[in-house]
Amino acid sequence: MRSGHIFLASFAAMPLAGWPLLAHPAYRTLSRISRLSLSAAVGAVLVSFWMTAFALVGLLWRIPVIILAAAATAFLLRFLLQTEHVLEPAPKLKPTPVEILSILLTSIAVAWALLAAASSAATSVDLLLFWGPKAQAFASARTIDAKFLNEPLLVYLLHASYPPLITNLFAFGAMAAGRFPWGAAALTFPMLLAALALALPAILGLAAPRPIARTCSALIVVALGLAGSVFFAAGNGDPALWLFETLAAAVLIGPAALTRSGQLLAGLLLAGAAGAKVEGLPFAAAVAVLFLLVRRREMRIGPASLLLFAPTVLALAPWFAFGIVRHLFVGYGGYGRFSEIHWNRLGIVLSAIGDALWSAAFALPFFLPLLALIVFRKSRLAIIPAGVSVLLSLFFVFTYLHGDPDPREWISWSAGRIFAPLAGLLAIGGALRPDGKDARATPGLLDLEAPMDLGLPSVPGENRDRQ
Amino acid sequence: MRRRAETFRPSFFLLSAAILVAFSIAWLPPKKDLLKAPTTPFDRIPVPAISQSYRLLWRISSVLPAGASVAIRSEPRNPDLESSLFQNGIALLNGRKVLPAALWGHPVPEIEKQADFVIVVGPKPPFPPGTLLFESPDGSLWRRSRP
Numbered sequence: 001m002r003s004g005h006i007f008l009a010s011f012a013a014m015p016l017a018g019w020p021l022l023a024h025p026a027y028r029t030l031s032r033i034s035r036l037s038l039s040a041a042v043g044a045v046l047v048s049f050w051m052t053a054f055a056l057v058g059l060l061w062r063i064p065v066i067i068l069a070a071a072a073t074a075f076l077l078r079f080l081l082q083t084e085h086v087l088e089p090a091p092k093l094k095p096t097p098v099e100i101l102s103i104l105l106t107s108i109a110v111a112w113a114l115l116a117a118a119s120s121a122a123t124s125v126d127l128l129l130f131w132g133p134k135a136q137a138f139a140s141a142r143t144i145d146a147k148f149l150n151e152p153l154l155v156y157l158l159h160a161s162y163p164p165l166i167t168n169l170f171a172f173g174a175m176a177a178g179r180f181p182w183g184a185a186a187l188t189f190p191m192l193l194a195a196l197a198l199a200l201p202a203i204l205g206l207a208a209p210r211p212i213a214r215t216c217s218a219l220i221v222v223a224l225g226l227a228g229s230v231f232f233a234a235g236n237g238d239p240a241l242w243l244f245e246t247l248a249a250a251v252l253i254g255p256a257a258l259t260r261s262g263q264l265l266a267g268l269l270l271a272g273a274a275g276a277k278v279e280g281l282p283f284a285a286a287v288a289v290l291f292l293l294v295r296r297r298e299m300r301i302g303p304a305s306l307l308l309f310a311p312t313v314l315a316l317a318p319w320f321a322f323g324i325v326r327h328l329f330v331g332y333g334g335y336g337r338f339s340e341i342h343w344n345r346l347g348i349v350l351s352a353i354g355d356a357l358w359s360a361a362f363a364l365p366f367f368l369p370l371l372a373l374i375v376f377r378k379s380r381l382a383i384i385p386a387g388v389s390v391l392l393s394l395f396f397v398f399t400y401l402h403g404d405p406d407p408r409e410w411i412s413w414s415a416g417r418i419f420a421p422l423a424g425l426l427a428i429g430g431a432l433r434p435d436g437k438d439a440r441a442t443p444g445l446l447d448l449e450a451p452m453d454l455g456l457p458s459v460p461g462e463n464r465d466r467q
Numbered sequence: 468m469r470r471r472a473e474t475f476r477p478s479f480f481l482l483s484a485a486i487l488v489a490f491s492i493a494w495l496p497p498k499k500d501l502l503k504a505p506t507t508p509f510d511r512i513p514v515p516a517i518s519q520s521y522r523l524l525w526r527i528s529s530v531l532p533a534g535a536s537v538a539i540r541s542e543p544r545n546p547d548l549e550s551s552l553f554q555n556g557i558a559l560l561n562g563r564k565v566l567p568a569a570l571w572g573h574p575v576p577e578i579e580k581q582a583d584f585v586i587v588v589g590p591k592p593p594f595p596p597g598t599l600l601f602e603s604p605d606g607s608l609w610r611r612s613r614p
Binding site: 098101102105108109112113115116122127129132135139140153180182183185186209211219222223225228229364365368369373375376428430431 | 474476477478479480481483484485486487488490491492494495496500501505508509510511512513514517518523553554555557558559561562566567570578
């Protein structure tokens, strides 16, 4: 078996690590395939957490130990859900023609992403510049190699402070494979896109009628597949970030977000986003705060805040502790001083962002979801994904107003990728069912005569807005 | 009325997805190119220098002894390109001490000359830096001659 195959196959350990949590009855309302994909996402977060924690305390990485620690953590997290209602699985309904078409389009998008990545047409240069070298060095050292990160000639090139999830997972695969397989690393893009395609419809189906959830999921997967190819994201951290961000947002706009299980799941996905890339942290903060503000009357804020924020804090704490203890970094490296905002570059920045987005099918991956949000916005909850999109856009523009005197080149190769999650967020905002409609009791569009009760329990506070 | 609106929503999502799938298909390189396996994971990105250096460094990685110090330069000399080659060397020559011939577009000869081996990307240099150990159309590997 070639090392590339082993590298990719090693990621089968992620669902194993996350399954003890997702097997909890609280998640049984989601389809098995969705839970399997979610358990991979949760497992990846826990595996990365333990790899960072082991590196902090000086324990060398051993694959079985890491998997066992992650799976044990997932199992222990079940105790947080002990008082949860036990949800009945969603009934299996025959797919409608619209849903079959959605599945077809989604499959084509994933297949095309695979073709783009396998043919080397979508590979990110960043894979060769820092994601790959760091993962390779970490795998060789069987820990986060502080000496490598601190090499005077490399310290800036390697972006030592970048969060550790991607490099940890790549190092995990490289340890299993015996070396870092560069081509296989690029194939993580279609793999993550497939994971999103498997998990998203069921989660979105809690907040939107089934045909809308399926078709909206298809649009999101297709848009991110196109963005990943056009903006050369294969092999870098963006596809993982898109997975975590899209799934977290989909959980938080649905009824599951009012339950402990939903909040814990969203919290773990937000930790994944914050661990994947720097911009995952502002996303996590923005979406969690907006969620707590918009839905504050539907739940108890304290426990919800804890479940949403604690995983991110716990995931990043060992990383920042590692940076401080090994004299590598204190917090994230920036692009110049915070207060040095070059407002005179605003026109250049906006125009360069426009050019970058336009280069992907005339910005249609962004414009079509935006149109969906504007035309179909029926729920006040749409303010969560819409607000996050606005806040993230402002954050990106703010970042581009720093540093490089001429940011056009920087924007040309980065803006498309970092703005890509907006496609998913905007589309989600346009998929929500109208306020006052119980997300789980409203039948799907094409099954209006279907039984209304899907067997889900009532959630405290969820009826308040209808009164 | 609501039913009509609700019918339109999935149709809109579906049509949008179909449009983007069409763009995805159109974006990929021609079919005859796609069916040819790439020689490196960077063959079809718009930075051709990367695939050339990748091919060369990948082959040299099986020849160059572990722990050896090596600098990577271009022929003709180009400090911008050599800065990138240093980064590529860090990635692809794992286990060797890779030294830069240029950093941030500025030559650093005082660091480069510390290397025991020199990789030249491109044609053979007019003044050989040492003993030729390996050669391919993408470049060559030399053991530096010490006075």
